Structure formats: structure tokens, C-alpha cells
Amino acid sequence: MVGGYSPAQVTDWLMPGKNLFLTIHVLGVACFAYIVARRLMPLLRAERDPRFDRPLARLGKVCQFWVGQWKHPRYKTAGTLHILIFTGFILLATRAFTVLIVGISENFVMPGLSGEAGHIYNVITDYAATVVFLCMAVAVIRRMLFRPARYEVPARFGKGHKADAIFLLALIAILMVADSLFAAAKSAGQSQQGQPLESLAVLSLPWLLQVALASASLPTLGNLYFGAYLLHEVTFYFLLCYRPFGIQFHVETSLFNIYFAKLDHGTLKPVKWGVSDEHLDQVKSFGVKTFENFTWKHILDFYSCADCGRCSDNCPADTVGRPLSPRFITIKARDYAYRHYPMFGGVANGKPLIGDIYSEDEIWSCTTCGACEEECPLLVEYIDKIVDLRRGLVDDGKVPQSLQKPLKALESRGNPYGKMEKKRSDWVNAKEFQQVCCVKTVGKSDVAEMLYFVDSITSYDARMQSIARATAKILDHSGENFGILGAAEKDSGHEARRFGEELLFTALRDRNVEAIKASGVKRIVTADPHAFNALKHDYKDMPPVEHISQFIAREVKAGTIKFNPLENGKDVYTYHDPCYLGRHNQVYDDPRDVLDAIPGLKRVEMTRSRDRSFCCGGGGLMLFYEPKEEQRMSVKRVQMAVDAGANVIVTACPFCMTNMEDAIKVAGLEGKMTAIDLTELVDQQIAREAQKAA
């Protein structure tokens, strides 16, 4: 048809297809609108989630994580590819819209892009299309030949996603070729007809195609022009309507997912947004039991996942072979949504997720370390979902036997070990310690300026009591007027909350808040990052809270704390970032600054450090849980320290310490590796005499 048609002007070549193109436009947009409307259905039935506040902070996130692609360089190859593709897409967006309109109105020029500006834009987008095309080629080769391990789908999670990924990459490649061919045929035709020429960017894909088409006949060029347009049009709308069925839906959703992302680190979502603690009793069902119990944002997360596998690649639970892989928490939920909210017909819902797409072990396997969230380029949230699923399990009484005793003990004794309340402050009575440091219990007759919140493990565990004594001695040395709550202190409830026992947490919190307020202290310090996080984020209206590493770093800077040089110059130290100090509270530098202030201390970094720190295995109730795993996380972590060339692991958390010391034994590294808490090391190296002399 077009072959026989020879218009006087190249710009008339699309004329015969005008109605066809218009039809495709209308159909394409209508289809996409319908698909999006269906995809929105579960969001409308989901739980509420107030994410419309603080627009400036949200725009900041968009600038950093969407426009700025902040997380991408963490994976160099994939990250670079993605940044190039993303930039290409952003640049090409206007060109793509122009092309779509050209089918109906052939002489259309996007306002602002006529003349020189238009020429510059065309040159840029010629190259952009070329770069995107090349990136697709590289991405396909990576998927087919290099096959990064994190893209593989373990058999228990179903079929691989490679075919779909390659298909989508191919579609984009076709789109780029069609776009380039369209420009090349037009330019070649103009050149043959001696019309003013839209010159193409040298060595770009359109340019290469134009060179190849230089001697083609005008009718052939006309056909190619028309055909390329049709191909572009069909591919564009096919992609648009196909993406909401697979891993590329993030092209549409990512902007929203990042705008509505969680703003507050270290916090947990309440059981139900808009329901205060006092009214929790009236909530009929706790947590996520069915798909619709997720909040709309959490469902948007499911849609937005790009299946890049970075979360699971960094997940300690997945690494040691626990039945949890964060990537599949999302993928399975997305598949569930697509199955139960199909494009046509009624929607099915209301069935429990546990036993269907998730298993109990899977949900209990998470240490809430936050490595997955730290890595996700799209800011998909995991901890809130895991905790919500646990709240659902707790509500249904489905709690592993190994956790029931410690939970019950928390309820009756205020600590997970079931130890007597009056023994909570037994650690202060150690003879040698009492001779050098006297710790008062605030609340009765004694008052203090600062509260040292000890928490359960440091209070009761014979080994960890050493951390309590070291902390007290450091505070004492710094001249702090501090005290402890003694028997009035209850477990912070941090883990109870993260294990889904919200009401147990609120009961513990309320008793602590009451005791802390009654004590009249002005500041709180703790050596337990979990207690630190609880006091800082889970409790309200508390005096300022610090972790002891922050306190020490400040005192070192102020000169109040000075160190004796290390006697043994042979040891090599490495610092292990506790999850709730590092990732959840961004305290990375203070502990390192303290270590570096100790004369003669050699320190190396493990490959996985700071925000990529590898969880020790989890604290609090996780110590009681008996996971199904091939290896202990802590053994893996200790091996990382060995690989870094260290023989002393310094940490700043009693749970990390417990796990590290166990791992050193399990790995048979006794005598070759030791673990020490930052407070213990500081207490050991503090220059007491020099201080007094000064």
C-alpha cells in the first residue's frame, strides 16, 4: 500500500496510517488505563497507610533515590547499566511522546524543541537511544552468559524469570531500533529528495542505519519509515501494557514507590495506622493474615520490585540457608496479587497467606537486620511486613515452642530468662567491681542526672555483665552522675515488638516509661543497641538517649577520656557494626573514632562493613529461636573477620558478643580470634592515672 504511494514530501509518508495510528493510540491508552485500574483494586481494599505528609522530605527522597539513582552504584555493573538506561529513558521520554503524536499530526514539534534546541535534543536522544540499545545487548548477554547468581530462582520458589527478563529487554531493544530506523529512513529520504536535512548524531544507531539506507529507493524508505513507525507504536503500547504483568512494572511505579517510601529509620509501623495504643483492644485482628491486611504502600512495594535480587544477595538469613529470601517475600506476594486480582472477572481474597505462599519458618527466620532495605534501589520495605506477618501469627497463637517460654517470662518476670526481678542488678555486687565503682539505683532515695539503661541480657547474662560493669566504670571515670533502675527496669521490649507481640511490648514499655519518668533523669545512655533503638524510636517522650559509643566518642574528643597505648602491638582489630546501631541508627563513625583513638591499635575493615554489615544472627528473642539453617550467621561473620586479616572482633552489642563468642568456638578459632565489646576495650585501655595527674 505504502510502496505504491509516493508523496511529494517525506513528511507525508505517515498520512495513510493516520487512522490506524489513532486507533492504536486509543486502544493502547485504554488498555493501559484498564490494567492500572485493575492493579489498583487491591490497593483500595488494603489497610490505610498515611504517606501524604512531609512532601519536601519525600521530594528529597525522589531526588536522591529516583533521579539520583543513589543505591545503584552499590552494584557496579548492574548499577552502571541501570543508570545509563534510566537516564536514556528520561531523555527519550519527550522524543517518544513526540513520535506518538507525529502519527496523527505529522508536522508536530514539541513546544520548545523547534530550531536549534530541537537539534541539540535530537543529537542527545540519538545517542541516548544508542546507549539504551547497547545496554539492552549487554544486559541480555549478562543474563544469558554470565548469569549473576542473584538472578537465579531456587527451585522451591518456582520457575526462573530469565525468559521474561530477556523478553522485556528485547522489547526495549526493538523500541530503540524502531525509533532509530524511523529517524534514519526520514533522514535518508530527505537527503535523497534534497530537502533540508535533519542531520543525525555521528556514529549513533540512527546515523548507522541512515548510512546503511543511503542508496535505498524512496518507496523502500517510505515503507521502512511507515513500518518503523508502526513497529514503534505497537511495541510502545505492548510494553506499556505488558509491564504491569512482570518485573518491569517499576518503570511506572518507582516514582510513586520512592515518593511514598518510609521516612523514619529504625521505627516500626503501628499495628493499625490511626489506632492509638489505648484503643488497640478494639482491633479485631492483628497483623497481616490475608493479602488485604497489607497496607496499600506495601502492595505498591510488591508491584515495584524489579526482581534484581540485591535484597536476598545481602540477606544473612538467605545466605546461611534459612527458608527466607526477602526477594521472594515480594515476588510471591506479587504473584498472589496477580492470581487473585486477575484482569477479568471477580477478585478472590480473604484466604490466609501463611500456609499458602509463606511458611511460618520463613517469617520467623528474619533477624530484622535491615540489610535488604538498605540495599533496595526502590526502597521496598521488608521489616514492617515481616513484623506485621508475625503479629498475625502471634494473634493466631502460632508461635514456635522455643519462643513461648521467653515470651511468657517477659510477661511475668520482665526478662526473657525468667530470672527474678531482684537479681537484675546483681552485676553491681561483684567484689572487685564494687571496690572501684559504686552504682546507685535511682528512684528510691537516690537521684541521678543520667540513667544507664542496662536491659535484660547485660543484666542477667554472666558474660555480658562485664559490659555493664565496663560501661559503669566509663561513666564513672567521665564524672557522670548516673544510676540504674535496678529491679524497676524491665526488658526494653524491642524484640518482643519485632517478634509481633505488640501488647507485651506496650506493657513492658509502659512500666519502663513510668520508672524512667519517676526517676527524674535528664539523659539516658545504654550499651545495648536494641535498647537504644527501642528507647529512641519505640518509646515516646523520653529524655535524650545515647549509645555508649556516642558518649565515649564525645568524651574522647573532649579529652575527658584518654587511652594507654595497647601493650600488644601484634593484634589486628576489626569493628563489627551491630545492625541496630549501624543500619537502623547510622552510628558508624563513633565506635571507629574511639578505636582509632587508642594508641597502637591496628584496625582493618571487613569487606562487609558499615551499612553492608552482616548480621551476627540476631538478638533478643532470636537467641531462643531454633532456625532451620545450614550454617550460623555468626560463623560466617567470624570467617569474614579472618578474611580481613583481623584477630580481634570489636563489637558494641551484647547480642553480637554472644553470637561472636559462640561462633569462635564453633568455628574452632579459639586462641586465634577473640571478641571484645567496645566498652570492655575502652575500660581496659582508659588512662586513669594520667587523667588524675592532669
Next chain:
Amino acid sequence: MEILVCARRVPDTSENEIELNRARNDIERDELVYSINEADNYAVEEALQIVARVGGNVTVVTVGGEDDEEILRREMAMGANHGVLIVDEAFAGSDGRGIATILKAFVQKHTYDLILTGVQAEDGAAQVGGMLAALLDYPYASLVNSIAVLEDRKLKISREIEGGNKEMNEIDLPCVLSIQTGINEPRYVGMRGIRAVASLPIPAFSASELGIDPGAVGQAAAKVKRVDYFVPVMGKGAEMLRGSREENVEKVLELVAAKGGLK
């Protein structure tokens, strides 16, 4: 099926440091934390699972004081339909037979198809279940670790035999079974569950209401009396291994194998 579970509140051995009192005739009970006897909790869970399969109701009964309401509420939070407290000053100091007599009077005022008890109370003597069955003239099976409901008012149960073997039995209803721990995985009862049942009524019955002769129960009628209570001293034969970890592991394996613990 109407199921009655006899439960008891005991000092929680995992949350207390048990010490003798000064008079050395009992444990020091100040500051003790109590909970439901562990085996009884398994019995309630089993009852709930049976009712979930075949329908019916679960009632949990305890003989004690007002403090014991706590465990009834916990079991009601688990899903038991009713909690019943049997309380009377005349019951103080009852021996096993006394408790069985009290329970028998309660059972005879109601209709139960199945009566479960824990295999033993942590501070008890594993005697009430058997005596209750005898007093009621019901069949009895102890150490039960699985229950299946058959047709014709029969149960198929398995019992744990020394050495890890199992024995299968058929037993006619109504009957009394003592439930071994490990028969199931009891569900968790959280703060929320307990609060939800906090205001439900728990009926209490006294000796006269159940038609129990006060002379037949309580301290005066008890024929088993505790005369001493002590912590045994560590005897000979206890051995402390003080080698390296590897040596200790090897030694332990050797000792366990020598005693026939490894095949």
C-alpha cells in the same frame, strides 16, 4: 464431644529459682511465678484440636483458690469454652485421692465424654487421673501421646512405652486420659488473648454445691502426708569433665555409648 480438662497451677520451674523455706517443709513461695502445669497445657491444646475436628466444647477445671483463675483465663484465651473453679476452705491440704474425690463430684454433676489430665503436675505425683477414673469407674490410659476419634464412641490412642516405643490402644468413651507433653505444639497465648477473656465469668463451685462431704477431703482426710522436703546432695557417680572441648566431646560420646545411649 464434651471434653473436661483438669488443670493445675504450679510454680513455673523455668522462671523460678526454687529454694527451700526455713522450716524446710516446703519451698519458698514468696516471689514465685506461677503458671499452668505444662502437661495440662498440652492436654488443653489436644482437647481444642479434637473439638476442632469433631465439634464440641472444652471445659477447663481446677481445684484451688482465687489466684488459680489466672490459669483458667489463660486456657480460655487459648480457646477453651468454659473455665470452672472449684474452691472451698475444706479442700486445703487434700492429697491426691482428695482432689480426685472433688473432681469426681464435679464430673458427676455434668456430662463429659472425655476427661483429660496432664501426665503429672510438676509438683505432684501423677495420681489424680488414675484415681479419678477409678472413682468414676471409667477406663483410663496414661502417658497418651496421640488421640484419634473413632466411630461408636471409641478413641484410638497411642501410649509412650519406656525405651521410646509406642503402643496403640482402643478405649471406650467416656474415659480418662493422662496426656504426655509433646503430644502436640500448644498454641501461644499472648497478652491480647488474655485481655480478650478478662471479663468473662468463671463460675466457682463449693463443696456443698457439689455435694462433697468436707470430712472426705482436705488435710484431715489425707492419708498421704509430706514429712520432709529437701534438695538431694550431689551423690557419687557425678563426674565433671574438665578437659578441652574436643576431649570433653569425645569423653561424653564415650560415656553415652557405654551406657547404651548410642547405637
